[in-house]
Amino acid sequence: MAGQGPIPVIVNGAGGKMGREVVKAVAAADDMILLGAIDRNPACLNQDAGTVAGIEPLEIPITDDREGMLAMAAQEKQPGVMVDFTHPDSVYDNIRAAIAYGIRPVVGTTGLSDAQIQDLAEFADKASMGCLLIPNFCIGVVLMQQAAIAASQYFDHVEIIELHHNQKADAPSGTAVKTAQMLAELGKTYNRPEVEETEKLSGARGATGAEQIRIHSVRLPGLIAHQEVIFGAPGQLYTLRHDTSDRACYMPGVLLAIRKVLPLKTLVYGLEKIL
Incomplete structure (x- = not known):
């Protein structure tokens, strides 16, 4: 036992x-x-x-x-x-x-x-x-996700940027996917289009996750694991960011x-x- x-x-x-x-x-x-x-x-x-x-x-x-x-x-x-x-x-x-x-x-x-x-x-x-x-074992990431859920009650537009070292094999990160899923579970559709967009380069607007939430992935040496959840509304931005400096x-x-x-x-x- x-x-x-x-x-x-x-x-x-x-x-x-x-x-x-x-x-x-x-x-x-x-x-x-x-x-x-x-x-x-x-x-x-x-x-x-x-x-x-x-x-x-x-x-x-x-x-x-x-x-x-x-x-x-x-x-x-x-x-x-x-x-x-x-x-x-x-x-x-x-x-x-x-x-x-x-x-x-x-x-x-x-x-x-x-x-x-x-x-x-x-x-x-x-x-x-x-x-x-567990997509991310860091307590700070959980707090960021909880803050994002709270913010989603007041913002209808949100995008996610995740940044990792260039040896990470998958994109987008599991943390970014999980964050989008948590926001989508609230039963709300985000980012209703204002114009008909045209991507001059495929993927320029990132990947479309749950409920139209865009996820953008960056891979560079010098990074470990970082994520931003950016909410936008007329006249304001609300940005949540978590940075990892040591595993x-x-x-x-x-x-x-x-x-x-x-x-x-x-x-x-x-x-x-x-x-």
Whole structure:
């Protein structure tokens, strides 16, 4: 039963920027134990996860054997958790594999389609297995989204600009998509057209998300993760912005999600659902 010992945690994507931060955070948490580390990058294989993360050696070698690691975790007395920061191309299979082995996924990788999320939700329900899909683990982002919902009562026009490092594989970001979805759930249609627009360059007006909310993506070296939600009305603009300067800001949310996923019996989407 959960709560009688440290939570066994596997970090999938342990050699990546976010994965290294998760390794450090889990290793420092009193109620968790780093059970294993997975990464497909050949440069990381067989290296100590702690050394790769920039801390003392943890005697946990990084492996690319996902199935073997999940099978080992399934033998633990305590329910296990797999934290996934990998790639949009592999995250769906990673989640299904974890659930099949009885390991609860906590997922920061974005890029899943709506159909994939629905399929995973049904799979988790059948297995009575908790699964958390978190587009953004930062508490400040949740506050920005809540402020955007409040502002939407008074503004009919809104656009989203998200800015990330140029190694991010998917666009728009999961955070931007989630923000647009949250605004759309209020049952309001935004940005009613004033003129017939013509894009001289395809995509110049960004992507059209839920309820006609435009999302614009910027990818540049030097950025980490940033988002603006810009509301407009005659004579005024209201801008909400969140900036990330260090990936450590995500770790309180990651650790919270690891603890919160254990009693769940279904898939939950969004950090705000577990706060």
